[in-house]
Amino acid sequence: MANAIATAHEHDAHHAHDEHVVLPQHLHHFETEEQQREAGTFGMWLFLLTEIMFFGGMFFAYLLYRNWYNPAFVAASNQLSVKLGAINTAILITSGYAMALGVYAAEVRKKQMLVWTLIATTIFGFAFLGVKTVEYKEKFEKHHVPGASFDVKEFVNPAAFGLKEEPLAPDMAQKTQIFFVLYFAMTGMHALHMIIGLALLFWLIYRANRGDFSSGYVAPIENFGLYWHFVDIVWIFLFPLLYLINKHVG
Amino acid sequence: MSAHNDAMNTTNPEHAEHHILGPGTYTTIYVTLLILTGITVGAAFIPMGVLNPIVALAIASVKAVVVMLWFMHVKYQSRLIKMTVGAGFFTFFVLIMMTMSDYISRAWGQW
Amino acid sequence: MMSAPINNNTIVNIPDQRTAKMPKRNYINNEHGLLSWLFTADHKRIAILYLISITFFFFIGGAFAGLIRLELLTPQPDLVASDTYNKFFTMHGIVMIFLFLVPSVPATLGNFFIPIMIGAKDLAFPKINLLSWYLYMAGGTFTLAALVLGGVDTGWTFTTPLSTHYLNTHVITAATAIFIAGFSSIFTGLNFIVTIHRMRAPGMTWFRMPLFVWSNYAASILMVLGTPVLAIAIVLVALERTIGIGVFDPTKGGDPLLFQHLFWFYSHPAVYIMILPGMGVISEVISTFSRKRVFGYTAVAFSSVAIALFGFFVWAHHMFIMGVSNYSALVFSLLTMLVAVPSAIKIFNWAFTLQKGSITFETPMLYAFAFIGLFTIGGLTGVFLGSLGMDIHLTETYFIVAHFHYVMVGGMLMAFLAGVHFWWPKMTGRMYPESLSKLSALTSFIGFNITFLPQFILGYLGMPRRYHAYPAEYQVLNVLSTAGATVLGVGFTLPMLYLAWSLKYGAIAGNNPWQATGLEWQIQSPPLTENFTETPIMDHEAYDYEWLENKTAHEVTTVG
Numbered sequence: 024m025a026n027a028i029a030t031a032h033e034h035d036a037h038h039a040h041d042e043h044v045v046l047p048q049h050l051h052h053f054e055t056e057e058q059q060r061e062a063g064t065f066g067m068w069l070f071l072l073t074e075i076m077f078f079g080g081m082f083f084a085y086l087l088y089r090n091w092y093n094p095a096f097v098a099a100s101n102q103l104s105v106k107l108g109a110i111n112t113a114i115l116i117t118s119g120y121a122m123a124l125g126v127y128a129a130e131v132r133k134k135q136m137l138v139w140t141l142i143a144t145t146i147f148g149f150a151f152l153g154v155k156t157v158e159y160k161e162k163f164e165k166h167h168v169p170g171a172s173f174d175v176k177e178f179v180n181p182a183a184f185g186l187k188e189e190p191l192a193p194d195m196a197q198k199t200q201i202f203f204v205l206y207f208a209m210t211g212m213h214a215l216h217m218i219i220g221l222a223l224l225f226w227l228i229y230r231a232n233r234g235d236f237s238s239g240y241v242a243p244i245e246n247f248g249l250y251w252h253f254v255d256i257v258w259i260f261l262f263p264l265l266y267l268i269n270k271h272v273g
Numbered sequence: 274m275s276a277h278n279d280a281m282n283t284t285n286p287e288h289a290e291h292h293i294l295g296p297g298t299y300t301t302i303y304v305t306l307l308i309l310t311g312i313t314v315g316a317a318f319i320p321m322g323v324l325n326p327i328v329a330l331a332i333a334s335v336k337a338v339v340v341m342l343w344f345m346h347v348k349y350q351s352r353l354i355k356m357t358v359g360a361g362f363f364t365f366f367v368l369i370m371m372t373m374s375d376y377i378s379r380a381w382g383q384w
Numbered sequence: 385m386m387s388a389p390i391n392n393n394t395i396v397n398i399p400d401q402r403t404a405k406m407p408k409r410n411y412i413n414n415e416h417g418l419l420s421w422l423f424t425a426d427h428k429r430i431a432i433l434y435l436i437s438i439t440f441f442f443f444i445g446g447a448f449a450g451l452i453r454l455e456l457l458t459p460q461p462d463l464v465a466s467d468t469y470n471k472f473f474t475m476h477g478i479v480m481i482f483l484f485l486v487p488s489v490p491a492t493l494g495n496f497f498i499p500i501m502i503g504a505k506d507l508a509f510p511k512i513n514l515l516s517w518y519l520y521m522a523g524g525t526f527t528l529a530a531l532v533l534g535g536v537d538t539g540w541t542f543t544t545p546l547s548t549h550y551l552n553t554h555v556i557t558a559a560t561a562i563f564i565a566g567f568s569s570i571f572t573g574l575n576f577i578v579t580i581h582r583m584r585a586p587g588m589t590w591f592r593m594p595l596f597v598w599s600n601y602a603a604s605i606l607m608v609l610g611t612p613v614l615a616i617a618i619v620l621v622a623l624e625r626t627i628g629i630g631v632f633d634p635t636k637g638g639d640p641l642l643f644q645h646l647f648w649f650y651s652h653p654a655v656y657i658m659i660l661p662g663m664g665v666i667s668e669v670i671s672t673f674s675r676k677r678v679f680g681y682t683a684v685a686f687s688s689v690a691i692a693l694f695g696f697f698v699w700a701h702h703m704f705i706m707g708v709s710n711y712s713a714l715v716f717s718l719l720t721m722l723v724a725v726p727s728a729i730k731i732f733n734w735a736f737t738l739q740k741g742s743i744t745f746e747t748p749m750l751y752a753f754a755f756i757g758l759f760t761i762g763g764l765t766g767v768f769l770g771s772l773g774m775d776i777h778l779t780e781t782y783f784i785v786a787h788f789h790y791v792m793v794g795g796m797l798m799a800f801l802a803g804v805h806f807w808w809p810k811m812t813g814r815m816y817p818e819s820l821s822k823l824s825a826l827t828s829f830i831g832f833n834i835t836f837l838p839q840f841i842l843g844y845l846g847m848p849r850r851y852h853a854y855p856a857e858y859q860v861l862n863v864l865s866t867a868g869a870t871v872l873g874v875g876f877t878l879p880m881l882y883l884a885w886s887l888k889y890g891a892i893a894g895n896n897p898w899q900a901t902g903l904e905w906q907i908q909s910p911p912l913t914e915n916f917t918e919t920p921i922m923d924h925e926a927y928d929y930e931w932l933e934n935k936t937a938h939e940v941t942t943v944g
C-alpha cells in the first residue's frame with residue numbers, strides 16, 4: 024500500500040472530496056463526520072482545562088489567604104447573604120438542567136424543545152446575574168468594595184452596627200479586604216464567563232430556531248453545554264468557599 | 274472515503290460510542306444537585322470545627338463530579354476525555370501542593 | 385546503497401535544473417491577493433504569516449540586544465540613562481520570549497508540518513488557527529504600543545511589587561500584550577493536541593509519528609496547562625496596579641511571592657515550550673543527515689513527555705533567594721536535577737544515532753551540531769544553577785544570562801534555523817545557496833560563543849545582570865561579548881537575505897532533496913493546498929530508509 028502516499032491521480036485533486044456525501048456542517052479536512060464531532064468535543068475539553076488552571080490561580084490565592092487570615096475571612100464571609108447565595112446556586116443548577124435537556128432535544132432532533140430549553144437556560148442565567156447585581160450593590164453601599172473607599176468599621180466594632188460578631192483587631196480587620204478582593208475577583212470572573220455564555224446563547228437560540236440543529240448536527244449545542252456546565256461547577260465551589268465559611272459561629 | 278475509515282479503529286483507539294441520555298436521568302441529577310445544595314447549607318450551620326470546610330468541599334466535589342459525569346457526559350466518553358479531565362485536576366493539584374509545600378514549611382507549626 | 389545519484393559528501397538530490405519545473409498548482413498560487421492570505425484557513429499559509437511576523441519581531445528584539453551590548457561596551461553609563469537601559473532589556477526580553485521563542489518553531493514549522501507529517505489535510509480547527517495568528521498580532525501590537533508610548537522597565541518577569549507599586553511605565557499595556565499573546569499560544573497548543581489525537585492517517589500509530597510531532601505534542605500540553613496560570617497572574621498584576629487590590633501587596637496582607645509562584649509555574653514550563661519543539665527539529669535533522677533511524681526512538685519520544693511532566697515540578701528554582709522556605713528549596717533543587725535527565729537522554733540518543741551513521745554536513749546538520757554542543761553547555765549550567773548552594777552565588781549574575789542564552793539562542797534559535805533550512809525547500813520549492821548558508825551557520829556559531837562564553841566568566845566573577853554600568857575590571861570580557869554580538873548579528877542577518885533571494889533565484893528543489901523519509905517529503909514542493917491528493921496510508925515506521933529506497937519512482941509525483 025506504500026504507493027498510496029501522495030499518489031497523484033488523473034482527476035483534478037480539487038474534486039477529490041466530492042466523492043463522499045457532504046453534509047452541510049461537515050468540514051472537508053475531516054475524514055468522517057464522527058471524527059469531526061469527537062475533535063470538537065476534545066477541543067472543548069482542552070479549553071476547559073485551561074479554564075481550570077485559570078481559575079486555579081485564584082483558588083490557590085484563596086486557599087493561602089484563608090489559612091493566613093482565617094478570622095478576617097470568617098467575619099467578612101458572614102457579611103454575605105447565605106439566602107441569596109443558596110437561591111443563586113439553585114438558579115444556576117436549574118439553568119444547567121435546562122441546558123442538559125437542550126442537548127437531549129438536539130440529539131433527538133426536537134426543534135421546539137431545543138429552542139425552549141435554550142430560552143430557559145438564558146432566563147435562569149440572567150436571573151443569576153440579577154441576584155448577583157443586587158449583592159454587588161449592597162457591597163458598594165457598605166463600603167466593602169476593595170479600594171480607596173473600603174471601610175473596616177463593621178469588623179472592628181461590630182456591636183455598633185448590631186452585629187453579633189467578635190470584634191477584630193485593626194490589622195486583622197484590614198485583611199477582610201483580601202477576602203473581598205477574592206470575592207470580587209472570583210465571582211466577577213465567573214460572572215464574566217456567564218455573560219460570554221449568554222451572548223453565545225442568543226446566537227444559538229437564533230440558529231436553533233432556524234433549524235440548524237434539528238438534523239443531527241448537535242456539536243455546537245453539546246460543546247456549549249460543556250462550557251455552561253463548567254461555569255456551574257466553578258460556582259458550585261465558590262458558593263461554600265465564599266458564603267458558608269463559618270456560619271455556625273455568628 | 275470509507276475505504277480508509279478503519280473498522281478496527283487502529284488510528285483512533287480513543288474513540289467511544291455516542292450515548293444519548295434521556296430527560297429522566299437529567300431530572301434525577303438535577304434533584305440530586307438541589308438536595309446536595311440543601312445539605313451543604315445545612316451542614317454549614319452545624320459546628321464541626323475543622324471538619325466544616327472539609328465537609329463543604331467534599332459535598333462540592335461530589336456535586337462537581339456528578340455534573341461532569343452526567344451533565345457533561347464524561348461517564349460515557351472515551352478514555353481520552355476522562356484522562357484529559359484528570360490531567361486538568363492533576364495539574365491544579367500540583368500547583369496547590371507544590372506551592373503549599375513552600376508556605377507550610379516556611380512556618381512549621383503555625384498551620 | 386542509495387539508488388539515487390549521489391556522491392559521498394552530500395545526499396542532496398535535486399532535479400536537473402534545465403528541465404525542472406515548479407509544480408503548477410500549490411498552496412502559494414492557489415489563490416491570489418493579500419486578502420487571500422489574511423483570511424486563509426490553510427495551515428501552511430498561516431505558518432508563512434507567522435514566519436514573516438516572528439521574523440519581524442525577532443529583528444526588533446535583536447535591535448534592543450544590540451543597544452544593550454553597545455551600552456555595555458564601556459564601564460561608564462554613557463549611551464543611555466539607567467531607566468532607558470531598563471526599558472531596553474525589558475523590551476528585548478518580552479519580544480524575544482513571548483513574541484519570538486514561544487511561537488517560533490510550533491507556530492511556523494509545527495503549523496506547516498504537523499498535519500502533513502501525520503497525513504492530515506489541515507489542523508483540526510483551521511479558523512482557530514487563524515484566530516491565534518490574529519491574537520499573536522494583537523499581542524505584538526500592544527507590545528509595540530508599550531514601546532512607542534514610552535516603554536516598560538519591569539524586566540520580562542514583571543516582578544512584584546516592583547511592577548505593581550514602584551514603576552511609572554506602561555506595565556498594563558505590556559501585561560495586556562502578554563495576556564493576549566498567551567491565548568494565541570493556548571489555541572495553537574490546543575489545536576495541535578486535538579490534531580495529533582484525532583487526525584492521524586490510517587496506520588499512523590503513535591509510535592510511527594516523527595519525533596518532531598511528539599515534541600510539539602509535549603510542548604502543546606505545557607502551553608494548554610501552563611499559560612492560563614500566567615494569564616491570571618498578569619490579570620492580578622494589572623488589577624493591583626489599577627485599583628490596588630492587594631493580593632500581591634504586603635502592606636495590605638498580600639504576598640508578593642504568590643506572584644512569583646504563579647509566574648514561574650508557567651515560566652519554567654515555558655522554557656520547555658521553547659526548547660521542546662526545537663529538540664523535535666534536531667531529531668529530524670540528525671536522522672536525515674546520518675541516514676539512520678533515531679536511536680532509541682521510544683526513549684526520545686517519552687523523554688519529551690517526561691520533560692513536559694517534570695517541568696511542572698521545579699519552578700521554585702527561580703526563587704531560591706526570594707524567601708521561599710529552605711526545606712521547599714531543597715526539594716525543588718533535587719527535582720531540578722531530575723528534569724535534566726530526560727534532556728540528557730535525548731542528547732545521548734542523538735549521539736548514538738550519529739554513531740556509524742553516514743553523516744553529511746549540510747547546513748541544517750551544521751545547525752544541529754551547534755544545537756547539541758550549545759544546549760549541552762546550557763543544560764549543564766542549568767544544573768549548576770539548580771543546585772542550591774551554587775545558585776546563591778550565581779543567581780542574578782551574568783552566569784544566568786549566559787545559561788539561558790546558551791539554551792535559548794544556542795539551543796532554540798539554532799534549532800529554529802536548522803528547521804527553517806531543512807524545510808525551506810519544502811515550503812518554497814527552492815533551495816537556499818548552500819555555501820553561503822554554511823558560512824553563516826559557522827558565523828553564528830563562532831559569534832555566539834564569543835558573545836556568551838565570556839558572560840559565564842563575568843557572572844562567576846560577580847557581575848550582576850540588569851545594570852548598565854560595571855567596574856572597569858570587567859571591561860575586557862564585555863568588549864569581547866559585544867564584539868561577538870556583532871558577529872552574531874551578521875550570522876543572523878545573512879539567512880534573512882539569502883533566503884529571500886532564494887525565493888526567486890534558488891535552485892528548484894524537487895520533492896525530496898534530502899532523501900528524507902517523512903510524509904512531508906513524499907509530496908510535491910511546495911505542497912498542494914490539500915496536502916495529499918488521497919489520504920495516505922502509513923505502513924512503515926518513521927525514519928525507515930529502506931522503505932524509501934524501495935519506493936518506486938512514480939510514487940512521488942506532483943500535480944499539474
Ligand code: HEM
Nearest residue numbers: 655658659701702724727763766767769770779788791792
Ligand atoms: C536542562 C535543564 C535546565 C535546568 C536544570 C535549568 C535550570 C535553571 C535554573 C536553576 C535557573 C534559575 C537561576 C536563578 O534564577 O538563580 C534557570 C534560569 C533560566 N533558565 Fe534554565 N534550566 C534548564 C534549561 C533551560 C532551558 C531549556 C531554557 C530555555 C529554553 C532555560 C531558560 C532559562 C531562563 C530564561 C532563565 C532565567 C529566568 C530569569 O530571567 O530569571 N533553561 N535555569
Ligand SMILES: [Cu+2]
Nearest residue numbers: 652699701702
Ligand atoms: Cu526553570
